[in-house]
Amino acid sequence: MEHASSTSAHAGERPPAPAPFGPLPVLVYDHGFDQSSRRHTVVRIAAAAAGGNTIALETTRVVVPELTSNDYHVTPHGWVFLSEPPAAGTARRTRLWNPTTGESVELPRMEQPLPANWKCYLSDDPTAASCVVLVLAMSEPSLLYCHVGATGGRWVAHEYDIGNVNLPAEYAPAPQPFSIEQTAAVGGRFYFVETGKLGVLEFTPSPEINYMDYPRLELPDGSNCGTSFLVASHGAELFEVHVFFKGFTMEILAVRVCAIDLSGERPAFREVGDLGDRAFLLSDANAALLCSASAHGVKGNRVYFMHNVLDEPDGGLLRVYSLGDGKMEVATRPCLGVSELMCNPFWMMPADQCS
Template identity: 35%
Template sequence: MANSSTAAAAAYPLLVQRYGVGGVGSSTPSSSSSSTATRVFSLPAMKLLDVNLPEEMTMMRGSSGGNTFLETPQGLVLVLMSSPPAETFLLDPRDGSRVAALPPLDEGELPAHRRCVLSDRSPEPGCGVLVFDLESPALLFCRVGGERWSRHGYDIGCYDLPEEYCPVPKRKHFFDVAGVGGRFYFTENNGELGTLDFTGGEVAVGAIAIPVLDYFPTDQVMYSSLTFLVESCGDLFLVAIAFEGYSIGGPYDVHVFRMDFSAAPAWRRTTDIGDRAFVVGGDNFCGASCSASGCGVKANHIYWLNDFSEDEKRNLYVFSVEDRSVETVDTFEPLPGAPRQTPFWLV
């Protein structure tokens, strides 16, 4: 069903679920098969809708004319066109417009498992575009208006693993990076907030000393958590979703922290994120923000897609930041015989 760009935009934020072959979406290696199905779940409508994605995102990798695309927390999508001319650009999926041309990049230059994040919400000239490897300390970087992509390695130490388990030290790498006000930040567990600077010829990794964060109140017994960095209205937030023991079966709890960049930088616990909603989880552990009133979703709430859930249908959790109450929502019905890929957000 054809729909106008205005009607399509009103359905956002979206959860996009693809079934069938590997190789479609942001992080799965390519496949030679071309059989697939796509379903779209709209957060404002809280149901599946027939929303047309831009043509650049419906062509499949691994088939003739296939493209590669990587969604970003800023709502734009990095697209690598495979058909001549092999263009690379940022796409607004809401209306299908190409908002910024980028230097050419071949799909073969990308790491197999990756994530893309922008340094700013607005893709003006000079905005940084970062693609980082989710399996090794390597990344690609360019700027809007720049002439080329640069490839970088970095060193943030090694994991503290038992020698009998890992005889050769394993180097740490990024799992989550947020772009705020032209800068990139990543989390460390040793009382630091990491920074990335690309003003020189090479990437410079820095650190801001902060107190070690205790994710859970003193009266709460929790043993493990998932964390997500989220940029929202120029602020940096951290969402911690906690559960007892090491089972992701629940019960769940959520805590939100805002980074205070004052003279004594620290994460500050908050129960009010205002007229905002955060979406986290899904493919590549994305964390993003949207205007609640502008998008027709619940203000001061966290929408978490539990991609570890064994229940493919009932896997969306909606947390209240104020009172930490939670509700679960049905999303996608399994398709018999069709392997599913991890859903991803489009905000």
């Protein structure tokens, strides 16, 4: 860091606690390597005055037992995957936790160890009988998955092959396999673009990978590199957000949003110039589209993203790009001076952000 029967009911377990983060969405920093001192800094983005370009932030410190005592990852659906440390000789308990309601969805016990570096995704809302929980290893082509609510369900390990990175022999004497590092779920399928094409990971119920030709956006004049985020609109729409850098530097030249149409035989995309009241929340750990920004106290028609290409220990800069006027609002360091992050900052999002 699943189906209709959702609330966990372990003997002696306390009832759901009040929402520890307050109103969502918030940006969360996990710091303190010692569990006894581990804590979370919560950064809330307040809508600035009309016409202003200053990012207004409210910062608080909280201790969240679900996150301090477990391995975890916040999924784009807003639910948090929790994996308890295993007791000697037993498989670890896993579950999905809703940080707003305190509700839990029990998952099968996990006998396999978690990868050293991993992310978790859901194919659907965890209340859906068709939901698949996917744990991706970041540094190798392997994954773990389970079907929520399946009778006799279990976690299954799976290795896949999507080819090797095309690098000169002097840089990679041995083949370096591609691995899926980010994905977004639409219609129960997981989409990814690590191979240059649009890949589709589908569970039927075993995992199958297929590809579609994908006419990606060209680099704008003056840019030689960039990064991108694949984002689903709560399982209904697919977007790719591009951040282009000036030349080969880390200076941001442009931000572009593309909607990917999956209705035809091959994907098509169009550049989006207006999000209305929607906003993208992007980080290295997770990414989501907030479908009613104003209802959650956030300015809409914007892309909020972390800019930490140099892996700075405080998580780097928070940037806000406005699609309305094409301007980048004032960048800020929400947690200046933090030097012991457990992981990169991530967004804690309402589970109903697009309902």
